[in-house]
Amino acid sequence: MESTIRNQLITFHSDTLHAVKTVFKLESPGRMDEAVDLLQEWILKQTHFIKKIYPRIYLESILISSKGSVEIAKRRIEKMCTMRTFSPQLFDKTDAKNDLxxxxxxxxxxxxxxxxxxxxxxxxxxxxxxxxxxxxxxxxxxxxxxxxxxxxxxxxxxxxxxxxxxxxxxxxxxxxxxxxxxxxxxxxxxxxxxxxxxxxxxxxxxxxxxxxxxxxxxxxxxxxxxxxxxxxxxxxxxxxxxxxxxxxxxxxxxxxxxxxxxxxxxxxxxSTEDHINYMNMMRGACTNEKLRLIDHLDENLGLSGTFRALAFD
Incomplete structure (x- = not known):
């Protein structure tokens, strides 16, 4: 996080890291590391995941967005991996400046x-x-x-x-x-x-x-x-x-x-070389559906439901 704090594009308050962890009951010593370890261990066991190892700060960020729940974090990772497989067109650009x-x-x-x-x-x-x-x-x-x-x-x-x-x-x-x-x-x-x-x-x-x-x-x-x-x-x-x-x-x-x-x-x-390389790496964080043990495809994609028709004059 030190390099991030020095980044003028995203700054933090002096107490941000502790305050955010406290909101989601992750402030106790070792609590976040334990949750990250559990999440990484679960990922390693998913036979249909192609990418098995993630940066710890990435998993920590997912846990924060999941209010500290490892189970919700699992569903988030499942969702992202499945979407990369079934909607690859959303992830085919990696250089924000030159590709778009x-x-x-x-x-x-x-x-x-x-x-x-x-x-x-x-x-x-x-x-x-x-x-x-x-x-x-x-x-x-x-x-x-x-x-x-x-x-x-x-x-x-x-x-x-x-x-x-x-x-x-x-x-x-x-x-x-x-x-x-x-x-x-x-x-x-x-x-x-x-x-x-x-x-x-x-x-x-x-x-x-x-x-x-x-x-x-x-x-x-x-x-x-x-x-x-x-x-x-x-x-x-x-x-x-x-x-x-x-x-x-x-x-x-x-x-x-x-x-x-x-x-x-x-x-x-x-559009830095580091971020472009990272984006290309994350494109591989998808699934091999032939190896999926349980079929929760509709649930993971979130494509169920209907829409009311809208007419635009």
């Missing part, structure tokens, strides 16, 4: 450097293109999010995430009409049930009337519990009631570096 060049002028996704007082990380998604290019697909955006999620599991340490979706300069209908519900549900399931992204709140900034349709879409793919955490802000001022203004980029009236500056820094970080 067309995305950079359309959507900028960043994690802000400073944590909130209660140790939550703020993720900001800024849509900059209006209108969207004809060739745009949400799939590239999802691939970028996965590259970022892999980085988070290895380097970040927080209770969870507050997500800001800044649609002020975008055409909301553009995104609504191009949203594939099946694809979106698949990715949300991967992020929440696999990577264990714990969402404290989703804040959408937009004065468009179409934003209500966007909220309907999100409510279809989020759990009932997470759906209650969606907030719409017609202006930036009401966002400050939930997110400290000082932590936000200067574009949103805060004290932090601009969105463009932070995004460029993130692109450099996510």
């Amino acid at each position: 060049m067309e995305l950079h002028d359309i959507i900028k996704t960043i994690n802000l450097p400073k944590l909130t007082e209660d140790h939550y990380r703020i993720t900001l998604i800024k849509i900059t293109a209006k209108p969207l290019p004809l060739q745009y697909s949400n799939l590239d955006f999802f691939k970028f999010i996965i590259i970022l999620a892999e980085y988070i599991k290895l380097h970040d340490y927080c209770q969870g995430f507050t997500i800001i979706l800044d649609h002020r300069d975008a055409n909301v209908m553009d995104f609504v009409t191009r949203t594939n519900l099946y694809e979106l549900q698949n990715v949300i399931s991967l992020l929440t049930e696999g990577y264990g992204i714990r969402m404290k709140g989703l804040h959408i900034i937009s004065s468009s009337k179409v934003v209500d349709t966007l909220v309907i879409i999100f409510k279809q793919v989020f759990s009932a519990k997470l759906a209650t955490r969606i907030h719409v802000h017609k202006t930036i001022e009401t966002l400050f009631e939930f997110v400290p203004k000082s932590l936000l980029p200067e574009d949103l009236g805060g004290d932090e570096r601009s969105i463009s500056t932070l995004y460029d820094e993130w692109l450099q970080e996510l």
Whole structure:
């Protein structure tokens, strides 16, 4: 964690590591090591897992996102490995800067450097293109999010995430009409049930009337519990009631570096040789379904359920 603390892209409070462990009852001496050992031993016994050894900090991060539960952590790893096998198209990009060049002028996704007082990380998604290019697909955006999620599991340490979706300069209908519900549900399931992204709140900034349709879409793919955490802000001022203004980029009236500056820094970080090599290695963390002892395929993929049809005029 020492190298992470020195990283200007993700900083921590002096008590973050201890405070987060305490929340999930992992602060006792040896408790985290014991949980990591149990998790690693379980992985070694899974005949259908192709990758057997993970960095300890990666397993520790999964345990934190699982509220300290080894059993939940097992399900998260199972979910991620199975998804890499059955949805390989989500993981086929490893260099955020050069593999996804067309995305950079359309959507900028960043994690802000400073944590909130209660140790939550703020993720900001800024849509900059209006209108969207004809060739745009949400799939590239999802691939970028996965590259970022892999980085988070290895380097970040927080209770969870507050997500800001800044649609002020975008055409909301553009995104609504191009949203594939099946694809979106698949990715949300991967992020929440696999990577264990714990969402404290989703804040959408937009004065468009179409934003209500966007909220309907999100409510279809989020759990009932997470759906209650969606907030719409017609202006930036009401966002400050939930997110400290000082932590936000200067574009949103805060004290932090601009969105463009932070995004460029993130692109450099996510495109280092070390991270690209790590992403390529993690692509191999999948399954050999012929060796799976018990068939829980639908459960692991999280693909069950139905969607209500939406008509967009």
